[in-house]
Amino acid sequence: MWMLLIIFVAFFAAVLLVGYAVSVRSSKELEVVATRLEVLTAPQSIVAKERVLSVRRDERLSTLPWLDELLRKIDLTARLKLLLYQAEVTTTVGRVLLWATFLAVAAGYLVYFRTGAFFLGFVVGVCAGSLPFIYVLGKRQKRFDMMVQLLPDALDLMTGAIRAGHTFSSAMSAAARECPEPIRREFRQCFDEQNYGLELRGALANLQYRVPVPEIRMIVTAVLIQSESGGNLTEILENVAYLIRENFRLRRQIRVHTAQGRISGIILTVMPIILGFLLYLMTPDQMSLLWTHPIGRKCMYSSLVMTAIGGLCIRKIVRIRI
DSSP: OOOHHHHHHHHHHHHHHHHHHHHHTHHHHHHHHHHHHHHSSSSSSSHHHHHHHHHHHTTTSSSSHHHHHHHHHHHHHHHHEEEEETOOOOOOOHHHHHHHHHHHHHHHHHHHHHOHHHHHHHHHHHHHHHHHHHHHHHHHHHHHHHHHHHHHHHHHHHHHHHTTOOOHHHHHHHHHHOOOOOOHHHHHHHHHHHHTTOOOOHHHHHHHHHHHOOOHHHHHHHHHHHHHHHOHHHHHHHHHHHHHHHHHHHHHHHHHTTTTHHHHHHHHHHHHHHHOOOOHHHHHHHHHHHSSSSHHHHHHHHHHHHHHHHHHHHHHHOOOOO
């Protein structure tokens, strides 16, 4: 029981420290979101009141009242809530934290109960507890990649609408109606914020905060510069769409050329763990020397550290920034 309690406290403290570090860096962005929510919650009409009710319902962080009240006092929840929104995961922050804590405690305790190695149980518990966050981050990245892929077509549609005589806001509304998800959701929210009284700069800043990808930042910067200094907006949007297409094509080529290195890194990182587990199933007495004998524990910990360093080095080599 003491081991179970130690793993639980250590993992929860690590999550809180990481969340606090991230929340401090994004304090200015949180102020922008707070301003946007104040505008949205202003009772202007019956439609606005319905919008206020829906926004307040979505603010619930957990189905458990005591956990919901606790999470509201922690700055970590704002970052986690944003990650869930960006990944389009229909769950609460409390449920994600509970799943992470349960997996960390269960996996760490089982490994410690079986092997008696505290450090190994702690490492396995941390890895198991990070699985829900890895899942959310993976869905978030997949959604961002889909949005970047659909952005050029959305910009072409907006360019045609502007040439037909529509304003930029009306063109964004047309793109929100015609384009598939996730473009539809983000452009619709940006258009609704302008209808509720938020200026164009604030609505675009919120869009960039919700979708922090370079392509959205490129569009926001181009539109804001054009609104202040003037120029041909259709030509600007066409050039931005061309740059996004070329950037996406270059990224696909880089992924093709680095596919062998990425697969090699995955195999070299996962293969020792799988082989160790299979060898333990076949000869448990021999493999148990890795955590029962002092020299075996040193070898096991050294191999884990070297495997992690090797995987990070390979990831650094194959990760080419454009």
